[in-house]
Amino acid sequence: MVLRLGHRLPRDERVTTHVCLTSRAFGAEGVIYSGQKDSSLEASVKRIANNWGGEFSIEYEAKPIARIEKMKRDGWAVVHLTMYGMPLPEKVVEVAGKVKVLVVVGAEKVPSEVYELADFNIAVGNQPHSEIAALAVTLDRLQAGKELGRSFESNFGGASISLEPAEKGKKIRRG
């Protein structure tokens, strides 16, 4: 599960959409987001999930800190992605051993409670870049790349559209 903190309109519209679609494509079961409620974001993520198959949830949370605390009590390991954290390769084995993982990504400024509450503060490199990139690489490593193979498409059952890998051009299957 992925928690996106501090969504701001209109500034984060597209970046949060990318966070959601990356979460889905890389096998997360859903996204919880906080900050400003955004019905248009929710509708567009649901529409894509319906068309492209599989199960994926999106849910707004007004109180993300309380939600993190609750999920910790419920047994989730909390992984906060931040360029200030520990290098991913040094932590990936330990995190991959957890049964339930909540990956937290911020927008501009993350409250210090998140650093304290996190079981792991993890850096995908200690340079400024993108929470989308950090999320993608983390999910890739936690799953040892299985989301990139052809067989992962079986996660997206019930799709009205899907793709056949192609050397050139586009091979689209409908229905």
Next chain:
Amino acid sequence: MVLRLGHRLPRDERVTTHVCLTSRAFGAEGVIYSGQKDSSLEASVKRIANNWGGEFSIEYEAKPIARIEKMKRDGWAVVHLTMYGMPLPEKVVEVAGKVKVLVVVGAEKVPSEVYELADFNIAVGNQPHSEIAALAVTLDRLQAGKELGRSFESNFGGASISLEPAEKGKKIRRG
């Protein structure tokens, strides 16, 4: 080197910034972008590169197709990232063997010439997600993860600010 196609203002402002910063953090030498010229994008990428060290270029190209053709003649292998392409794990060994790699990422709609000109059309999963995520995972795999380790920081010499990995909170070095 990374080529970002079809930058649109204001729609792609932040996404293209993420493309640039991810390219830099993952060790690319620079970004070429096409679409709308954006001095503010260039200034912000240059400012970050100056503060955080290392060498990184950003350049506008009005004619990206001609540029791809020229770079091919100059010996660059062209890797176009698209959800329609071939699974990354099936191509990564062949691409990693190339000396000069141009990674091409599109915005909304990529001209069909790009699919034809590309030496490799590669999918980071065949589901819709994010060119930022696809770029990050591709650069990560091509470099076998070396951009995530502590020693990669030596690529960012001359920085006025850098970070020390931390389990909690922030360890910032200045000067």
